[in-house]
Amino acid sequence: MDTDERQLTPRGEERRRQLIEFAARRFAENGYHPTSVAEIVEGLGVGKGVFYWYFDSKDELFRAILSEGQRDLRRHQRDAIAGDLTPLERVRNGVRASIEWSLEQPVLVRLFQFAATDERFAGLLRQGERIAVRDAAHQIQEAMEAGEIPCADATLLAQAMLGVHTRIVHLMATGQIEATDEIISTAVDFCVNGIRGAADRSFI
Amino acid sequence: MDTDERQLTPRGEERRRQLIEFAARRFAENGYHPTSVAEIVEGLGVGKGVFYWYFDSKDELFRAILSEGQRDLRRHQRDAIAGDLTPLERVRNGVRASIEWSLEQPVLVRLFQFAATDERFAGLLRQGERIAVRDAAHQIQEAMEAGEIPCADATLLAQAMLGVHTRIVHLMATGQIEATDEIISTAVDFCVNGIRGAADRSFI
């Protein structure tokens, strides 16, 4: 029987959460491959069978962690650009919210970064990225149509912003730069200026 | 005896190169941890002892790959900003050269990305990054002093540019966007506009 079709009681749901949270932390600290299933179940003080009651494999557990993390990030991004804002304000808020969420979720950020380097998980990661990028590109496109910024390849600019976001968050999470509001603002400004000053390369 | 103090004959040098190149390719394709030493030596058709004649451990081999890769990238960056150029031209050329080198070295790019996620190698990777960032920041600083761009945190802007570079290269290497000259130009423009339009947040 597939573990993801199993009917879980509240007790079961809690155990599943424990496994996901403990494993995510160990994966982030030690790496995915070097962290064994034995280590995870010992850390929770349970038998090995518990693990395979809730997950078909170690890979599937990691995919579950990824999916839930992406869903949470996505929710925060959505909330950040809600309300009555100009397109450019939406872009600014979206970038800032993503950075702030990432600073609160260093474990997931680290796992996202690893997932990008492993073929087993890269596809799943890309799915989530594509949605976020498409949305950001949509806001940029609207800013262009509103005349706030010159026309250019909106998707590419969104990807560039994601690059800035990823780098800044990585530096803050590893303690290489401080996570002050001023530095976040400078990073956000870099992004906004990057798209605002973009030369017209579109064919519109 | 430490393997890195060993005196190698030309034959030995060649074998070392074979090991580094084959292993780098396998690490990039399959991942570092999932690729075994046995797989590497079998791929080269040699006995296992050969591996441990040239390297103390699998980890040390990976570190050697990283070091040599970073040295090569560094050389290209240096060449790109040589000559009689304005600071802003230097920045532009440096970013472009880094992107182009990365497109020619997809294997190393992939390994750099993985190294950033593993504590065993993150330190070594950071060393090389710091040098590159320091140099880029130096060019940006000069552009500020020459009045080409407003004053701001030069190091942070250099890091933001590195973020754009990393993301764009990753997308091109994974086939998510085309590696056309026009797209590279848009990315470089994003970087230049990002630092050019930056608000004055310095204390100077």
Next chain:
DNA sequence: CATTCACTTGACCGATCGGTCAACAATGGG
């Protein structure tokens, strides 16, 4: 030809890996 040292072989080692399973405990509805 003899010596030397760089290089190579591959069987072997203990440890650990992801995953299985038969037996057993807890829970809750009837």
Next chain:
DNA sequence: CCCATTGTTGACCGATCGGTCAAGTGAATG
């Protein structure tokens, strides 16, 4: 109280891991 279902145990499995080493081979030097 019974019983079905959910949840748990931990010994066990074959495979594979990184790493070792005594025994060799190759080629250059004298």
